[in-house]
Amino acid sequence: MSLTIYGVLRSRASRPIWLAHELGLDFQHVPVIQSYRLADAAAPGAPLNTASPDFLAVNPNGLVPSLKDGDFVLHESLAICLYLARKAGGELAPRDSQEEALMTQWALWAATEVEPKSLSILRGVEVEASSAGLRRPFAVLEQQLKSGGGFVLGGRFTVADIMVAEIVRYAAASKALFAEFPAISSWLATAQARPAHQRMAADRAKEPA
Numbered sequence: 549m550s551l552t553i554y555g556v557l558r559s560r561a562s563r564p565i566w567l568a569h570e571l572g573l574d575f576q577h578v579p580v581i582q583s584y585r586l587a588d589a590a591a592p593g594a595p596l597n598t599a600s601p602d603f604l605a606v607n608p609n610g611l612v613p614s615l616k617d618g619d620f621v622l623h624e625s626l627a628i629c630l631y632l633a634r635k636a637g638g639e640l641a642p643r644d645s646q647e648e649a650l651m652t653q654w655a656l657w658a659a660t661e662v663e664p665k666s667l668s669i670l671r672g673v674e675v676e677a678s679s680a681g682l683r684r685p686f687a688v689l690e691q692q693l694k695s696g697g698g699f700v701l702g703g704r705f706t707v708a709d710i711m712v713a714e715i716v717r718y719a720a721a722s723k724a725l726f727a728e729f730p731a732i733s734s735w736l737a738t739a740q741a742r743p744a745h746q747r748m749a750a751d752r753a754k755e756p757a
């Protein structure tokens with residue numbers, strides 16, 4: 549089956565694309581850009597964007613990333629990551645239904661308990677309050693990493709590390725917050741040093757800011 553991932557790397561498409569590199573998947577990358585980043589997303593000759601009819605036919609939410617696996621279409625970056633990991637199998641995937649449940653738990657935890665505040669920090673909005681609000685969830689992750697051999701679960705690097713790292717990283721500008729959590733800081737640096745992440749990040753750096 550042919551795999552296609554839609555979304556520029558300067559978007560949450562970085563998550564499934566980092567994972568796809570980890571898994572050695574062959575895929576087509578369609579760099580759909582966010583419409584709000586264009587002066588006129590509807591202008592003739594505008595690049596394929598989240599408001600383009602051709603992309604809305606793939607994802608009527610008008611959001612990236614999306615995945616096509618043959619005729620199967622999937623939205624939501626974390627659902628796509630979980631799907632790709634399960635489909636590929638191996639060390640990054642859940643070994644049993646309990647690991648699968650824990651991966652779902654950590655994905656939902658990151659999206660609901662961390663992402664709204666980490667994104668605020670990334671955007672420079674309410675940085676103090678958002679950093680303060682992240683102390684409790686970060687303390688939970690810190691403890692988990694310390695007791696789990698430096699990984700989110702399973703004593704090994706899995707898709708859960710990618711999903712959580714990609715959401716925690718948005719808060720990186722809050723240096724004082726990270727200074728309080730050395731296990732998170734070193735886990736994030738180690739995850740981002742992996743060749744698959746480096747490859748994604750190098751390609752992302754080539755995209756227009």
Ligand SMILES: N[C@@H](CCC(=O)N[C@@H](CS)C(=O)NCC(=O)O)C(=O)O
Nearest residue numbers: 559560582583598611612613624625
């Ligand atoms: N919960 C969604 C969020 C998707 C999302 O908000 N994507 C942004 C880019 S990171 C987007 O496509 N924005 C386009 C727009 O708002 O027009 C996911 O994780 O995939």
